[in-house]
Amino acid sequence: xxxxxxxxxxxxxxxxxxxxxxxxxxxxxxxxxxxxxxxxxxxxxxxxxxxxxxxxxxxxxxxxxxxxxxxxxxxxxxxxxxxxxxxxxxxxxxxxxxxxxxxxxxxxxxxxxxxxxxxxxxxxxxxxxxxxxxxxxxxxxxxxxxxxxxxxxxxxxxxxxxxxxxxxxxxxxxxxxxxxxxxxxxxxxxxxxxxxxxxxxxxxxxxxxxxxxxxxxxxxxxxxxxxxxxxxxxxxxxxxxxxxxxxxxxxxxxxxxxxxxxxxxxxxxxxxxxxxxxxxxxxxxxxxxxxxxxxxxxxxxxxxxxxxxxxxxxxxxxxxxxxxxxxxxxxxxx
Ligand SMILES: [Zn+2]
Numbered sequence: 001x002x003x004x005x006x007x008x009x010x011x012x013x014x015x016x017x018x019x020x021x022x023x024x025x026x027x028x029x030x031x032x033x034x035x036x037x038x039x040x041x042x043x044x045x046x047x048x049x050x051x052x053x054x055x056x057x058x059x060x061x062x063x064x065x066x067x068x069x070x071x072x073x074x075x076x077x078x079x080x081x082x083x084x085x086x087x088x089x090x091x092x093x094x095x096x097x098x099x100x101x102x103x104x105x106x107x108x109x110x111x112x113x114x115x116x117x118x119x120x121x122x123x124x125x126x127x128x129x130x131x132x133x134x135x136x137x138x139x140x141x142x143x144x145x146x147x148x149x150x151x152x153x154x155x156x157x158x159x160x161x162x163x164x165x166x167x168x169x170x171x172x173x174x175x176x177x178x179x180x181x182x183x184x185x186x187x188x189x190x191x192x193x194x195x196x197x198x199x200x201x202x203x204x205x206x207x208x209x210x211x212x213x214x215x216x217x218x219x220x221x222x223x224x225x226x227x228x229x230x231x232x233x234x235x236x237x238x239x240x241x242x243x244x245x246x247x248x249x250x251x252x253x254x255x256x257x258x259x260x261x262x263x264x265x266x267x268x269x270x271x272x273x274x275x276x277x278x279x280x281x282x283x284x285x286x287x288x289x290x291x292x293x294x295x296x297x298x299x300x301x302x303x304x305x306x307x308x309x310x311x312x313x314x315x316x317x318x319x320x321x322x323x324x325x326x327x328x329x330x331x332x333x334x
Contacts, residue, residue, distance in 0.1 A: 007334070008121030009064045009317050014052030017064065017318045022121065027076035030128025032135070034088065037144035039068030039119035040308065041317075041330040042152065042178045043235070049321050055261060057117055065332070066092035067151040068119030069144040079132045089147050090126045091134035091154070091290045092116045108158070108284040119148075120317055122334040134287045139298025145308050145331040146301040149182075153293035153304075154285035156182045156256075160190070161289075162280050163229055163254045167191035170227035174243045175234035176203030176215065178328045179257065181307050183233050185210045189300075192229075197221060197242070206328065209306060224248040232256055240265045249275040256282060 008022045027033045045064060048054045057066075069089045075082050082088070095102050095110035102110050114129045126135060138147045156179065165171055165187050173183045176198030184194045188211030196207035196215045204215035223245045232243035235257025244267055247253045259265075271277065285293070297304065309327035312320050314334045 003123055006122045007314060008118055008124070009314065011049060011052070011060045011062055011064050013060050015049060015322070016052070016060075017049055017321055019315055019318065022123070024123040024125060027074050027125055028128070029077045030079045030131055031076040032072050032079075032082060032088070032090075032126040032131045033074040034070030034090070034124050034126060035073045036068055036070040036119055036121050036124055036334055037087070038148055038311075039065040039121075039332045040145070040148045040152075041120075041320075041332055042067070042328070046321070047235075051260075056113075056115055058115075063118035063121065063124075065120030065124075066117050067148045068124075069138055069147040070119075070124065073123070076128070079128065082131065082135075087138040087144070087147075088126075088135050089138060089150050089294055090116060090130050091136075091285070091287065092151055093284065094127070094130040094132070094134040095287070096129075097133065107286045108282075120314060120332050122314065134290060136291055136294050139294065142298050142301050143305070145311070146297055146305040147294065148331075149297055149304055149307075149329070150290060150294040151285070152178055153182050153186075153296060154290040155179070155282070156186050157293055157296075158285045158289040159254060159256050159282035160186055162282055163231065163252055165190045165192040165229055168193065169229070170195065170225075171229040171231065172197060172225050172227050172243075172246055173207075173212070174198075174218075174230065174232045174239050174246070175257065176200065176207045177234065178307055180233040181206060181210045181328065182304070183231050183256070184212050185304060187229075187231075188212070195225065195227070197246075203328075206307070210303075218242060221246065224251075228252065229254070235259055237263050237265050241267075244268075244271070244277070244279070247271075247275070247277050250277075251275075252278045252280060254280050254282070258283070
């Protein structure tokens, strides 16, 4: 199969992203060849590009883009159930479902995870295990950009399972970036009353449109905040420490964002012990949560698509990454 002018974005090192011609092969057994409709750029990609590597994605060069949607243009032998022309969202990982972690239903901790990148491209091959266990048809009427939010939302839904929120209960979300917005929306949908905390006035305004009943500048917040749940959704040491500091006695603090490898946080042991705090954390998503996230996007997509603040062409990606533009999410279309 020859595809004219196929291209993809490859990370060669810190800050070095190149759009390169690529000859996508015919899909092998179990694989799918997609024509990418849209992929999303957010904090994780910025982090990976700045650092030049990622603990789970490997060492450069590797293709970038792990949140996206596309149309099937060719199907390898198997997998059952996929047809040319179907619009799908492939997850960016698939667990083995056989190792000790998978058998404990902790598939995000799979010892043999298949990871998948390369959606900043005109075309991409979906690995067989992902095509079989973690790829989903786009719900009827949902646009590709919004469908691609499934990865981020799946991470939030998995973590939210650890953080019960009751009707009318207050909750604090530290961070008004994409993950903070999804948390704000999900907790609000579950009946919570969310206070979002972010130093950026634009982020605070945005949080209100995702359901936050109040949005505060951390410089003007007095600890503790009277809420049984504090969620950290930034991924810095400062944000983790702030989230813990804001917790009232008995609160659950969910530390969601991933600070740089090797980070250490300082916790006031009196606060943790005498105030009986519970600290929890969550990583990544599961096929169950990925499917649920895409279903929620099918039902509520328009409410969430507002976080995709701009759309750029694939060839514009390197220049965009080098700029200091900071949209919540950016759609990249080939
Ligand atoms: Zn496994």
